[in-house]
Amino acid sequence: MLAAAVLLGVADVIARAFRPAASPLVALGSTVIEFAPPALQETAIAVLGPWNKPVLFLVMGLGGVVMAAGIGALGRRLPRVASTIFLAVAALLSAAVVRRPETAAADLIPSALAIVAGLAVLFGLWRLAGVGVAAGSGQGPARRRAESDAQWEGAAERDPVRRPASRRAFLAAASGTAALAVACFAVGRSIGAFGRQAGERLVELVLPRPARGASPVPAAASVDVAGVPPFITPNDDFYRIDTALVVPELEPGEWTLRITGMVEEEVSIDMSELLGLPLEEHHVTLTCVSNPVGGDLLGTATWLGYPVRELLARARPLPHADMVLSRSVDGFTASTPLEVLTDARASLLAVGMNGEPLPRQHGYPARLVVPGLYGYVSATKWVVELHVTRFDQDTAYWTDRGWDERGPVLVASRIDVPRPLATVPRDGAVVAGTAWAQHDGIAAVEVMVDDGDWQEAQLAAEVTADTWRQWRLSLDGLEPGRHAVTVRAVTASGTVQTGARRDPIPNAATGHHRIEFQVE
Numbered sequence: 001m002l003a004a005a006v007l008l009g010v011a012d013v014i015a016r017a018f019r020p021a022a023s024p025l026v027a028l029g030s031t032v033i034e035f036a037p038p039a040l041q042e043t044a045i046a047v048l049g050p051w052n053k054p055v056l057f058l059v060m061g062l063g064g065v066v067m068a069a070g071i072g073a074l075g076r077r078l079p080r081v082a083s084t085i086f087l088a089v090a091a092l093l094s095a096a097v098v099r100r101p102e103t104a105a106a107d108l109i110p111s112a113l114a115i116v117a118g119l120a121v122l123f124g125l126w127r128l129a130g131v132g133v134a135a136g137s138g139q140g141p142a143r144r145r146a147e148s149d150a151q152w153e154g155a156a157e158r159d160p161v162r163r164p165a166s167r168r169a170f171l172a173a174a175s176g177t178a179a180l181a182v183a184c185f186a187v188g189r190s191i192g193a194f195g196r197q198a199g200e201r202l203v204e205l206v207l208p209r210p211a212r213g214a215s216p217v218p219a220a221a222s223v224d225v226a227g228v229p230p231f232i233t234p235n236d237d238f239y240r241i242d243t244a245l246v247v248p249e250l251e252p253g254e255w256t257l258r259i260t261g262m263v264e265e266e267v268s269i270d271m272s273e274l275l276g277l278p279l280e281e282h283h284v285t286l287t288c289v290s291n292p293v294g295g296d297l298l299g300t301a302t303w304l305g306y307p308v309r310e311l312l313a314r315a316r317p318l319p320h321a322d323m324v325l326s327r328s329v330d331g332f333t334a335s336t337p338l339e340v341l342t343d344a345r346a347s348l349l350a351v352g353m354n355g356e357p358l359p360r361q362h363g364y365p366a367r368l369v370v371p372g373l374y375g376y377v378s379a380t381k382w383v384v385e386l387h388v389t390r391f392d393q394d395t396a397y398w399t400d401r402g403w404d405e406r407g408p409v410l411v412a413s414r415i416d417v418p419r420p421l422a423t424v425p426r427d428g429a430v431v432a433g434t435a436w437a438q439h440d441g442i443a444a445v446e447v448m449v450d451d452g453d454w455q456e457a458q459l460a461a462e463v464t465a466d467t468w469r470q471w472r473l474s475l476d477g478l479e480p481g482r483h484a485v486t487v488r489a490v491t492a493s494g495t496v497q498t499g500a501r502r503d504p505i506p507n508a509a510t511g512h513h514r515i516e517f518q519v520e
């Protein structure tokens with residue numbers, strides 16, 4: 001167990017000079033996420049929320065302890081077999097590192113050094129414990145095995161009759177080793193960030209002024225009811241959903257976007273060229289397909305970027321292409337219909353979010369934002385490739401796990417005020433919230449109080465069809481006691497939000513949001 005702890009700790013601390021996935025622990029965790037059954041993945045997110053990743057590390061840690069203890073127990077009788085298994089597990093961990101899309105050959109250095117350290121601890125402690133000596137007193141196969149073990153450890157010639165060192169020497173070495181492992185993890189955690197970031201941090205990206213700015217959000221876009229979220233979601237409050245165990249660290253200087261596949265000309269663009277292009281600013285609401293009815297996995301930001309349409313025009317997609325498979329530096333992929341990226345809508349290769357460079361968690365230095373599609377088929381963060389292809393030839397990360405390959409946003413609405421089970425005063429109570437149907441637009445919101453008729457809510461000003469829209473309705477005059485409100489929205493093209501309840505998979509939950517509250 002100590003040898004395993006040293007191996008993982010040493011690798012984790014040295015990996016800080018490389019990248020997250022150069023740490024076998026991180027690479028293994030990412031691989032577990034990659035191969036976890038989708039149902040387990042969704043349950044973990046639903047039940048554990050933001051704790052799902054720490055819990056994954058905990059489970060891996062416990063699994064590692066059990067496995068190392070097993071190898072150690074085996075090593076008391078069969079050190080050669082046990083050390084071979086130890087080495088094989090270490091090799092598998094290294095394979096997990098190499099398999100990660102974001103790693104290069106040099107990222108094996110931490111694992112290689114750590115394997116040397118781990119084996120040194122294993123053999124060193126065994127030697128002190130006299131492993132291999134006791135078995136030698138037997139006869140037949142056990143004896144031969146013990147001899148070959150001793151030989152294999154290079155000890156046979158020098159010290160044919162090995163004796164266990166004193167218990168005190170063993171305990172001293174063992175506690176020294178334990179301290180080394182703990183120190184490695186502690187130093188690793190305190191360095192925190194991986195890679196160059198920790199030391200010589202590269203130049204921070206400076207956003208140019210937009211060639212075409214977005215018009216400011218008018219005050220009338222907000223219903224001004226306490227409890228309804230602001231129209232523009234601050235970056236720190238913006239929901240985050242991705243499969244990345246550790247946020248990829250991609251520096252602007254090493255970033256390039258390549259447009260490949262079914263194109264007349266492959267194109268590649270680096271950050272300085274991108275920042276020199278006429279960038280546009282657009283307000284766009286981004287939504288996660290996993291958002292439950294009434295959930296808050298959505299937000300609106302002012303994105304700064306370059307139209308994807310223009311980038312694709314440079315590469316000239318071939319006539320039979322119908323999909324763009326965008327790829328993140330961490331291997332995540334999204335399948336976006338080509339026509340959505342080439343029509344007039346504000347599909348952006350974004351570098352800015354609410355006036356700042358993208359936060360690392362939201363895709364720094366560049367990501368896609370496509371109005372009207374759920375994030376999983378369009379909003380690739382840390383994007384490095386647009387592969388022009390066909391839906392019948394390629395599939396994307398979540399499509400392979402049973403989700404719809406195209407993921408257009410369905411109309412939805414949410415009650416933000418009153419909170420469920422809140423008590424409201426008899427006079428002046430209001431119900432208010434948000435509705436969205438990106439790229440179609442919200443034409444009406446209707447509210448049903450208890451089991452009455454649908455009543456038209458008052459709409460705040462529309463910013464664009466690509467953003468959510470706030471609404472409110474007075475609840476004056478309700479009798480004291482328990483009441484319920486239900487909401488539904490109608491889109492500009494006339495779609496009425498369905499009341500049929502359905503789970504998010506394969507293309508978003510449906511059903512009306514309904515809450516109960518108390519009138520004083």
Ligand SMILES: Nc1nc2c(c(=O)[nH]1)N[C@H]1C(S)=C(S)[C@@H](COP(=O)(O)O)O[C@H]1N2
Nearest residue numbers: 239240241242243288328332375376379381
């Ligand atoms: N590289 C990468 N990009 C990704 C994802 C991911 O897992 N990896 N998740 C997508 C999903 S499912 C959503 S809903 C949006 C969320 O973007 P946000 O985290 O900036 O809110 O990012 C999309 N882009």
Ligand SMILES: [Mo]
Nearest residue numbers: 288289375376
């Ligand atoms: Mo999502």
